[in-house]
Amino acid sequence: MYIKTPTKGMRDFLPNEMRLREYVLTIMKETYTSFGFEQISTPAVEHIENLTNNEGGENEKLIFKILKRGEKLENAKKDDPNSLIDSGLRYDLTVPLVRLFANNHQNLSLPFRSFQYGYSYRAERPQKGRYRELMQCDLDIIGEKTNLAEIELITAVITFLEKLQFNNFTLKINDRQILKALINYAQIPIDKIDNFLITLDKLDKIGLDNVKEELNKLGISNDKIEKYLQKISEENPNLTDFCQDLPIAKEVAQNLNEIITTVKKLINVEIKFEPTLVRGMSYYTGPIFEIMAEGYQGAIAGGGRYDNMIEKYTNLQVPACGFSVGFERLIMLLEEKNFTIPNKNEKICYLLTKEMPQEEKTKILEEANQNRQKNQTVKIVYKNKNYKFQKDNLEKEGYKII
Amino acid sequence: MYIKTPTKGMRDFLPNEMRLREYVLTIMKETYTSFGFEQISTPAVEHIENLTNNEGGENEKLIFKILKRGEKLENAKKDDPNSLIDSGLRYDLTVPLVRLFANNHQNLSLPFRSFQYGYSYRAERPQKGRYRELMQCDLDIIGEKTNLAEIELITAVITFLEKLQFNNFTLKINDRQILKALINYAQIPIDKIDNFLITLDKLDKIGLDNVKEELNKLGISNDKIEKYLQKISEENPNLTDFCQDLPIAKEVAQNLNEIITTVKKLINVEIKFEPTLVRGMSYYTGPIFEIMAEGYQGAIAGGGRYDNMIEKYTNLQVPACGFSVGFERLIMLLEEKNFTIPNKNEKICYLLTKEMPQEEKTKILEEANQNRQKNQTVKIVYKNKNYKFQKDNLEKEGYKII
Numbered sequence: 126m127y128i129k130t131p132t133k134g135m136r137d138f139l140p141n142e143m144r145l146r147e148y149v150l151t152i153m154k155e156t157y158t159s160f161g162f163e164q165i166s167t168p169a170v171e172h173i174e175n176l177t178n179n180e181g182g183e184n185e186k187l188i189f190k191i192l193k194r195g196e197k198l199e200n201a202k203k204d205d206p207n208s209l210i211d212s213g214l215r216y217d218l219t220v221p222l223v224r225l226f227a228n229n230h231q232n233l234s235l236p237f238r239s240f241q242y243g244y245s246y247r248a249e250r251p252q253k254g255r256y257r258e259l260m261q262c263d264l265d266i267i268g269e270k271t272n273l274a275e276i277e278l279i280t281a282v283i284t285f286l287e288k289l290q291f292n293n294f295t296l297k298i299n300d301r302q303i304l305k306a307l308i309n310y311a312q313i314p315i316d317k318i319d320n321f322l323i324t325l326d327k328l329d330k331i332g333l334d335n336v337k338e339e340l341n342k343l344g345i346s347n348d349k350i351e352k353y354l355q356k357i358s359e360e361n362p363n364l365t366d367f368c369q370d371l372p373i374a375k376e377v378a379q380n381l382n383e384i385i386t387t388v389k390k391l392i393n394v395e396i397k398f399e400p401t402l403v404r405g406m407s408y409y410t411g412p413i414f415e416i417m418a419e420g421y422q423g424a425i426a427g428g429g430r431y432d433n434m435i436e437k438y439t440n441l442q443v444p445a446c447g448f449s450v451g452f453e454r455l456i457m458l459l460e461e462k463n464f465t466i467p468n469k470n471e472k473i474c475y476l477l478t479k480e481m482p483q484e485e486k487t488k489i490l491e492e493a494n495q496n497r498q499k500n501q502t503v504k505i506v507y508k509n510k511n512y513k514f515q516k517d518n519l520e521k522e523g524y525k526i527i
Numbered sequence: 528m529y530i531k532t533p534t535k536g537m538r539d540f541l542p543n544e545m546r547l548r549e550y551v552l553t554i555m556k557e558t559y560t561s562f563g564f565e566q567i568s569t570p571a572v573e574h575i576e577n578l579t580n581n582e583g584g585e586n587e588k589l590i591f592k593i594l595k596r597g598e599k600l601e602n603a604k605k606d607d608p609n610s611l612i613d614s615g616l617r618y619d620l621t622v623p624l625v626r627l628f629a630n631n632h633q634n635l636s637l638p639f640r641s642f643q644y645g646y647s648y649r650a651e652r653p654q655k656g657r658y659r660e661l662m663q664c665d666l667d668i669i670g671e672k673t674n675l676a677e678i679e680l681i682t683a684v685i686t687f688l689e690k691l692q693f694n695n696f697t698l699k700i701n702d703r704q705i706l707k708a709l710i711n712y713a714q715i716p717i718d719k720i721d722n723f724l725i726t727l728d729k730l731d732k733i734g735l736d737n738v739k740e741e742l743n744k745l746g747i748s749n750d751k752i753e754k755y756l757q758k759i760s761e762e763n764p765n766l767t768d769f770c771q772d773l774p775i776a777k778e779v780a781q782n783l784n785e786i787i788t789t790v791k792k793l794i795n796v797e798i799k800f801e802p803t804l805v806r807g808m809s810y811y812t813g814p815i816f817e818i819m820a821e822g823y824q825g826a827i828a829g830g831g832r833y834d835n836m837i838e839k840y841t842n843l844q845v846p847a848c849g850f851s852v853g854f855e856r857l858i859m860l861l862e863e864k865n866f867t868i869p870n871k872n873e874k875i876c877y878l879l880t881k882e883m884p885q886e887e888k889t890k891i892l893e894e895a896n897q898n899r900q901k902n903q904t905v906k907i908v909y910k911n912k913n914y915k916f917q918k919d920n921l922e923k924e925g926y927k928i929i
């Protein structure tokens with residue numbers, strides 16, 4: 126009847142795990158605040174319509190759906206699962222951010238620099254590093270059409286990561302307009318662009334043969350796929366050269382070049398133009414980017430420009446750009462390298478005994494409270510019969526016993 | 528298709544709202560940490576079995592239920608709503624805490640002092656101060672059978688509230704064992720105790736007549752109800768006198784008296800023994816208490832001892848005691864009294880113009896980053912055509928323009 130483990134793929138966090146998670150969030154908040162970003166928050170429950178509009182890519186298959194209640198459930202057509210559904214748990218923070226902005230833009234001054242962190246939910250098959258409840262940390266600038274947005278976002282995220290003693294970063298950067306031009310160049314039908322890119326993004330995961338098979342199913346012939354893949358096969362291509370024979374405006378390469386040169390001057394990072402970089406979401410419209418850190422295969426942060434998404438909620442053409450840090454990956458990496466949290470306040474522990482008169486106990490409690498006001502961590506415990514064991518444990522936890 | 532407002536009864540939080548919420552959480556974390564409590568965290572999604580075991584009282588009627596997925600949904604008996612359900616959103620933090628403890632007790636040293644904050648979910652009819660997503664902040668001591676638990680919890684919570692400039696607190700205190708004795712005294716059948724207390728707890732909300740009617744339905748006759756109500760009708764009863772003619776051990780009143788005298792010495796609070804205090808949950812076993820603050824009708828914090836709950840998950844008899852602060856109420860009250868957050872760092876804003884050469888922009892960005900390292904809040908924006916309006920807005924946000 127009573128179940129002790131968390132639900133499948135979700136996690137409890139004990140104090141030692143929480144200390145690290147909270148430390149990372151504190152550093153993040155400090156850093157993003159210093160860049161003039163302000164914290165916002167949105168509910169974990171979202172309208173099912175907003176979650177299933179085809180912009181969430183593969184995530185839309187992983188939605189936790191909430192059942193209607195009461196009369197509405199009784200009146201639902203039981204044979205149609207969709208009619209049972211009331212709402213869903215969000216799978217990312219971008220949909221809620223755009224909804225929040227659309228609902229409040231008249232009260233916000235532009236450009237709007239925001240950060241948001243919170244849990245998202247995905248009904249994934251649980252495996253190492255993949256959870257059904259995952260902390261996401263997003264940083265966004267809404268209303269900035271110039272590349273100041275990309276430059277500031279990238280600088281802020283790398284500054285944050287540096288404070289956690291990550292180093293030797295590589296920033297991979299590409300542009301959705303270059304991908305569009307590549308698709309034109311390979312004569313792939315433009316109406317297939319979203320599905321083509323989403324499938325191509327799975328290259329690392331499912332391998333070339335499976336990607337080709339999926340693309341064939343979409344009606345894209347092998348010669349076109351080959352032409353595309355051949356063009357992007359060159360290692361470390363030069364951005365300007367690469368764009369030369371593509372059907373694309375000069376400004377796209379120029380803009381990307383400006384981001385690269387400026388960011389290089391501002392922070393210590395290697396930057397690679399990476400035409401194979403796709404990013405899974407269909408809503409990106411311009412530069413897209415990912416950060417890789419030494420000692421880890423995957424990206425630890427990813428983002429890009431999504432200039433058309435807000436229009437779908439507001440009919441206002443407002444540019445936007447975002448960068449999201451893979452919080453759960455960061456924690457995993459920090460734990461793997463036995464990261465130690467910088468030292469905090471003194472911890473002291475008072476001992477009471479059962480035999481003490483109430484007055485004496487009260488005196489100890491008073492003294493404890495005075496020390497707490499000095500920001501010391503003070504615990505009060507009754508002395509155990511097995512004092513040796515208790516003492517060892519308290520000292521292990523860093524307490525000085527008084 | 529795209530919906531701008533949050534789902535019914537849930538809220539987005541804009542930067543000015545988040546600043547207050549985050550400030551309150553920071554003060555709370557600092558205070559609880561100084562009392563030797565450590566932060567834990569549990570998922571928002573919980574086993575439906577754990578949420579529907581009759582210990583959640585009225586909250587069990589308000590569960591957001593999550594639909595099964597894939598094959599499991601296909602195989603569900605569509606005419607039985609329960610067979611459609613996979614899990615649910617938690618309605619409080621006590622169930623998950625006890626589950627976490629049951630699952631990890633072998634790695635935790637007792638007494639375990641924990642605090643946890645996070646959102647809970649209740650499908651309430653939305654109204655002022657009642658939300659479907661609500662922040663809860665719990666403080667618990669597991670494994671402490673003496674009243675040191677109650678004393679420390681009450682002191683910690685009042686210390687936290689004092690730092691938010693609340694004052695003139697009243698602590699209402701009662702004991703479930705006194706309630707049990709009252710029930711014996713009024714000859715109400717002991718197997719009706721849970722339902723009797725839950726119904727009685729609605730006195731403020733639904734009035735005496737409705738309470739009586741509900742109790743009649745439970746098979747409790749009016750003369751017994753009258754005997755009970757008559758005994759608790761005296762204003763400001765003296766604890767020792769009150770217990771004199773009840774079938775109850777002397778130690779219960781003695782224990783409660785000890786809590787009252789000690790807490791009074793430790794902090795500035797008025798304490799009232801309140802035999803009408805019930806608290807809605809059936810799991811309480813000993814002292815129960817609520818904090819009232821000047822200028823607000825309801826309680827702003829409530830809690831009590833629940834010594835039998837952990838046994839249901841572990842078969843171990845482990846005492847426990849908790850205190851929960853009504854975070855959403857606190858925020859509402861702070862907003863009502865125009866609480867101002869103590870001042871923070873300097874905020875400065877650099878202006879760029881479209882005409883600036885990239886080099887000059889980069890220099891400004893470099894200078895901005897240097898200031899950010901000094902923990903200043905630094906924003907960079909492009910100068911607008913309507914500079915007067917932009918300047919006013921930035922200054923309103925507290926930025927000094929450079």
